[in-house]
Amino acid sequence: MKRILILLLALCLLPITACAESLLTADTVEEVGQFVLLPEGDQLPAVEAGKVRYISLTNKAGRYFVESAWRNDSYDLTTKTGGYKADCANMHTRAVYCMALSYLGIDVTPVMMSELSSSRDITAPFDGVTARLGNVERVKPKAYVFDTMVENYLNDPSYSPVFVQFRKPNGAMHTVLVVGYIPETGGFIIADPAAPKLDGETLHVYKMAFHVMRQTVLHSAFYDAFYASQVQDVYQWHLIEE
Secondary structure (H helix, E strand, O other), X not given: OHHHHHHHHHHHHOOOOOOOOOHHHOOOHHHHHOOEEOOEOOEOOOOOOOOEEOOOOOHHHOOOOOHHHOEOOOOEOOOOHHHXXXXXXXXXXXXXXXXXXXXXXXXXXXXXXXXXXXXXXXOOOOHHHHHHHOOEEEOOOOOOHHHHHHXXXXXXXXXXXXXXXXXXXXXXXEEEEEEEEEOOOOEEEEEOOOOOEEOOEEOOXXXXXXXXXXXXXXXXXXXXXXXXXXXXXXXXXEEOOO
């Protein structure tokens, strides 16, 4: 009996796993991670509205890369033909677009985007693809567009998480998806299709803070790489009521 009591006491002292009711209420990396669907094996998980299906860029970006998301009998975006393997900006934007729409329950992959548009060469914000999906539209830009879109997302599940593309100090473009907000600090939690590594750990979700005017990146887990990056584009999508 004494051993049982000691075991129960030890269990009570263990950290409680973070829990949020939904992605909209998640404000820690651990909570957000519960609503990001990661691939297992060579298949993407099924889309679930209210969760983000993670799309990895390349097999060098972590173990979550699923080749079928980027290649089929009609198009192969894993090759350098047309520049898409070398053009990481386009790879980033496709992956983030697909992740944003997955939150709305829309099943689309980067290679499906080429099928829908009947072209390998497509660029953000992918309005032609969106139009062919039929039940979703891009939110038109407004004043204070970043904060307005985050507010839309946090208050209405018919709005997607926020697509943010920025230019790093070295000139390279990078695109992430804002999936969480941290009220205490005013910072954000983003999903990154590049799945960068920090101290040997692959991070598909991590914290990022922006300047008060949302024009530059102030801080992230990868401070040296992203500090002072300039925000270039901000997009969001919205389900159309039938």
